[in-house]
Amino acid sequence: MKESEIEESNQLNLQFDKRGGLLPVVVQESETGDILMIASVNREAVDRTLETKKATFWSTSRNKLWVKGETSENTIWIDEILVDCDQDALVYKVRLEGDGVCHTKNKLGVHRKSCFYRSLNPDSKELTFLEK
Ligand SMILES: N=c1c2ncn([C@@H]3O[C@H](COP(=O)(O)OP(=O)(O)OP(=O)(O)O)[C@@H](O)[C@H]3O)c2ncn1[C@@H]1O[C@H](COP(=O)(O)O)[C@@H](O)[C@H]1O
Numbered sequence: 001m002k003e004s005e006i007e008e009s010n011q012l013n014l015q016f017d018k019r020g021g022l023l024p025v026v027v028q029e030s031e032t033g034d035i036l037m038i039a040s041v042n043r044e045a046v047d048r049t050l051e052t053k054k055a056t057f058w059s060t061s062r063n064k065l066w067v068k069g070e071t072s073e074n075t076i077w078i079d080e081i082l083v084d085c086d087q088d089a090l091v092y093k094v095r096l097e098g099d100g101v102c103h104t105k106n107k108l109g110v111h112r113k114s115c116f117y118r119s120l121n122p123d124s125k126e127l128t129f130l131e132k
Pocket residue numbers: 037038039040058059060061062066067068069070071072073074101102103115
């Protein structure tokens with residue numbers, strides 16, 4: 001496929017083959033801009049996400065389609081999907097149904113909103129928890 005057909009096209013031509021069938025997805029909360037998690041999708045996961053408006057991924061450890069929230073009930077609802085220049089990465093802009101997306105819990109026993117709850121200090125190389 002010519003570059004122009006990918007970069008300047010209004011047609012969806014996701015480049016799964018380039019990446020072994022899996023593309024990275026950044027999940028971002030629409031309302032706040034917060035980055036919530038990064039996961040992988042195959043073609044089926046994208047199709048299911050478009051059909052159901054529920055964020056669906058490919059679980060790389062369980063090797064199966066993963067409708068986020070299927071056990072935790074922390075469903076993620078799609079507002080918008082962005083596709084990058086060379087059509088090999090996505091952004092899901094979303095609304096949360098539950099407390100958060102992360103499978104870890106904070107001190108109050110609540111699912112953390114984002115998987116990115118620690119910051120790396122470049123000098124000490126230690127991690128600082130961002131939560132109060
Ligand atoms: N719920 C999550 C979850 N939420 C967010 N994330 C992030 O999503 C990324 C997914 O990457 P992977 O495909 O490598 O994760 P995975 O192989 O599905 O994870 P596991 O099944 O090994 O826990 C992780 O690196 C986390 O940063 C999660 N990763 C894993 N889970 C597991 O997914 C399962 C189902 O959770 P629900 O969909 O919320 O019911 C539970 O067993 C959870 O432990």
